[in-house]
Structure formats: C-alpha cells, structure tokens
Amino acid sequence: MSYRSPMATEPAKARAREIIDAAAEIFQQRGYADTSVQDVASAVGILKGSLYYYIDSKEDLLFRVLEDVHEDARHLLDEVAAMDAPPLERLAAYLRGHVEFNLRNLAKVAVYYHDFGLLAPERREEIIEQRKQYEHCVVGLIEEAQAAGEVDPALDAHVAAYSALGMVNWTYTWYRPRRGESQSEIADLIADIIVGGLRAAGRG
Amino acid sequence: MSYRSPMATEPAKARAREIIDAAAEIFQQRGYADTSVQDVASAVGILKGSLYYYIDSKEDLLFRVLEDVHEDARHLLDEVAAMDAPPLERLAAYLRGHVEFNLRNLAKVAVYYHDFGLLAPERREEIIEQRKQYEHCVVGLIEEAQAAGEVDPALDAHVAAYSALGMVNWTYTWYRPRRGESQSEIADLIADIIVGGLRAAGRG
Numbered sequence: 001m002s003y004r005s006p007m008a009t010e011p012a013k014a015r016a017r018e019i020i021d022a023a024a025e026i027f028q029q030r031g032y033a034d035t036s037v038q039d040v041a042s043a044v045g046i047l048k049g050s051l052y053y054y055i056d057s058k059e060d061l062l063f064r065v066l067e068d069v070h071e072d073a074r075h076l077l078d079e080v081a082a083m084d085a086p087p088l089e090r091l092a093a094y095l096r097g098h099v100e101f102n103l104r105n106l107a108k109v110a111v112y113y114h115d116f117g118l119l120a121p122e123r124r125e126e127i128i129e130q131r132k133q134y135e136h137c138v139v140g141l142i143e144e145a146q147a148a149g150e151v152d153p154a155l156d157a158h159v160a161a162y163s164a165l166g167m168v169n170w171t172y173t174w175y176r177p178r179r180g181e182s183q184s185e186i187a188d189l190i191a192d193i194i195v196g197g198l199r200a201a202g203r204g
Numbered sequence: 205m206s207y208r209s210p211m212a213t214e215p216a217k218a219r220a221r222e223i224i225d226a227a228a229e230i231f232q233q234r235g236y237a238d239t240s241v242q243d244v245a246s247a248v249g250i251l252k253g254s255l256y257y258y259i260d261s262k263e264d265l266l267f268r269v270l271e272d273v274h275e276d277a278r279h280l281l282d283e284v285a286a287m288d289a290p291p292l293e294r295l296a297a298y299l300r301g302h303v304e305f306n307l308r309n310l311a312k313v314a315v316y317y318h319d320f321g322l323l324a325p326e327r328r329e330e331i332i333e334q335r336k337q338y339e340h341c342v343v344g345l346i347e348e349a350q351a352a353g354e355v356d357p358a359l360d361a362h363v364a365a366y367s368a369l370g371m372v373n374w375t376y377t378w379y380r381p382r383r384g385e386s387q388s389e390i391a392d393l394i395a396d397i398i399v400g401g402l403r404a405a406g407r408g
Contacts, residue, residue: 159385159390163394166371166375167371168370173370174366196401196403196404
C-alpha cells in the first residue's frame with residue numbers, strides 16, 4: 001500500500017511530506033544533478049531502502065516536489081474562484097496568496113522553476129499542462145476584469161497575465177528571509193502594483 | 205593578441221560575437237552540462253583549435269555570454285541616466301528598453317538567469333556584483349520618484365525594484381516569437397503596468 005493511498009496512516013503521510021521538503025532543500029542547495037537518493041535519506045534520518053517505500057527514483061522525488069507546488073496553487077485558485085467579489089479584487093487576493101506561498105516555500109519554488117526541465121518527457125509534459133491550466137485561470141480573471149470595465153479591453157490579457165505571474169514568480173530569486181521584510185507587506189505591495197497597473201494601463 | 209584588444213580586427217570581433225551567440229543558443233537548447241566546446245565550434249563552422257583563440261574554456265564561454273548581457277544592460281542604464289525627464293519617465297524608458305533587449309536576446313538571457321550559478325566562484329561573484337550595481341540603479345530611480353512625489357515614499361523601494369525587474373526578467377520564460385505579439389507592444393504594456401502600479405500603490 002502506497003503512502004498516497006487514502007488508507008495510508010497519518011505518520012506515513014507526515015513522513016512523505018518531510019521527505020519532499022528535505023529533497024527540495026537539497027536539490028536547491030546542491031543542484032539536482034549532484035544530489036543522490038542517499039543524501040535525501042540521510043537528511044531525513046532514514047535508510048535509503050525505507051525511502052523507496054515513498055518514491056521510485058530520484059526523478060520521482062523531483063516530480064513530487066513539483067506536484068506539491070501545483071497542489072497548493074490549485075487550492076489557492078479554488079479559494080479565489082469561490083470569492084464573491086469583483087474580478088480585480090479576486091486577482092489581488094490570488095496574487096497576495098501566491099506571493100506568500102512562494103516566500104514560505106522558497107526551496108520548492110526555486111526547484112519548481114529551475115529544474116522542471118530535468119523531468120522525464122512525459123512528466124515534464126504533465127507539469128507544462130498543469131501550468132497552462134493555471135495560467136489560463138489568471139488570464140480568465142483579467143478577461144473578466146476587462147468585461148466588467150475594470151481593465152482596458154484593448155490590453156492583451158495573455159501578456160498581462162504572464163507579466164503579473166512573472167513579478168510573483170521572480171520573488172524566489174531575490175527574497176531572503178533574513179532581510180526581515182514582512183512577507184505580507186511584500187505580498188500587498190506586489191498585488192497593489194499589478195492591480196493598480198492593470199487599472200491604469202492603456203488609459204493614458 | 206586577443207580579440208578583445210582594441211587592436212583586434214573587425215572580422216575577429218565579429219567572429220567573437222558569432223561564437224558568443226552560438227554558445228548561448230546551444231547552452232539554452234541542450235543545457236550547459238551537455239554542451240562541449242566542440243559543439244560550439246561545429247555550430248560556428250570553425251576548428252575547435254581556432255575557438256581557443258577566442259576563449260580559454262567552456263566556462264569562459266559561459267562567462268562571455270553573461271558579460272554580453274551585462275554590457276547591454278549598462279548601455280541602457282547610461283542612456284536612461286542621460287535623459288532629461290522626470291524619474292518615472294526615465295524608469296519607463298528603461299523598462300521598455302530592457303524588455304525589448306530580453307525579447308531580442310532570449311537565449312542569452314535564459315542562460316544568464318538559469319546558468320550563472322555554474323560559473324567558477326570568483327566569476328560568479330563578479331556577475332553578482334554587477335547585478336547588484338544594476339539593481340541599485342533601478343532602486344535609485346524609484347527613490348528619485350519618491351523624492352519627486354511621483355511614488356508614495358512609504359513604499360519599500362527595494363521590494364518595488366526587485367518586483368519590477370521580475371516582471372521584466374520573467375519574459376524570457378514565456379515569450380515565443382512565433383506567437384507574433386509585437387515586441388514593442390509587450391514592452392509598452394509592461395512599462396505601463398509597472399509605472400501605473402507604482403503611481404497607484406499605497407495610495408488607496
């Protein structure tokens with residue numbers, strides 16, 4: 001029985017999460033190519049053989065890290081979709097949530113963006129497909145804002161969405177917790193710039 | 205005599221440029237680890253021995269690609285610094301120029317952001333130092349805009365600058381020339397969002 005089965009025990013699920021978090025940290029610090037399954041087992045303090053209860057290979061470990069990022073992103077989008085608010089307000093909530101997630105999960109997010117190209121082709125396609133669906137939701141929010149008159153309908157909603165995601169995603173490259181900036185202040189400022197900029201753009 | 209000497213002939217300089225461009229393309233497509241100096245020599249159509257007139261090693265080739273990106277970035281900042289215009293107008297000009305450069309130089313920019321960590325430590329430090337100076341100029345423009353009353357002085361100018369650069373830098377991950385969006389329209393939209401967003405942020 002796999003730890004991913006609904007029958008898996010809570011300790012097995014907690015351990016799986018610990019393994020994924022440790023793998024993300026080590027991939028990010030040492031690079032995927034220079035990390036072994038043994039390194040991850042040692043970091044978690046279990047035998048390499050026990051690790052294979054949770055994963056099939058190092059590439060499987062990479063895939064779990066990436067899946068984890070997507071799962072959280074999906075939850076956030078579902079929450080935002082359920083909000084009863086104008087489109088730009090929902091977009092702002094989504095952007096704030098996404099920035100806060102990224103700042104709390106720096107290693108995973110760095111591995112997500114830096115290393116997804118190292119997956120085997122089939123799984124890489126799966127991640128690309130998930131990412132497209134995700135981007136599609138953000139494009140949809142901007143199109144709704146255009147239909148509602150909040151954003152100039154002449155703007156290219158795809159370019160605007162990719163640009164917004166860029167500002168959000170790039171945070172992992174520069175944010176360092178030790179600098180002491182508040183995560184929620186950073187999230188607010190980014191959401192403000194994007195939403196304020198979308199309201200203003202194209203309207204001279 | 206090196207091709208970088210002021211005495212180098214124009215053909216030598218043109219060839220050096222061709223080598224750097226080819227290296228960027230191959231690093232981006234195949235990955236730095238899986239590229240050999242021979243691959244680059246073959247792409248340019250010269251003997252591997254001749255390539256060593258221009259570079260000392262594969263890592264040297266990577267460094268040249270990154271230096272090239274910085275050199276263009278510096279030129280742009282110098283141009284913007286010489287403009288007689290309010291700070292946010294200079295920032296907009298800089299952002300437009302930077303986006304257009306990135307879209308025209310996708311391979312180089314991708315290698316710049318993805319692979320600079322693969323440089324030997326000393327050169328990596330050099331690139332990090334250059335990047336800091338560069339970011340510092342963008343922070344400076346935002347601080348000037350705050351002093352001039354164009355931007356809320358309560359905003360964290362560093363977070364705003366890194367965020368603006370994020371939207372600009374991320375373009376290499378999503379822009380594909382075949383989609384046919386105009387490069388200057390993308391540059392205008394990104395500059396509009398950032399500058400409009402900075403004017404609005406923190407002011408309710």
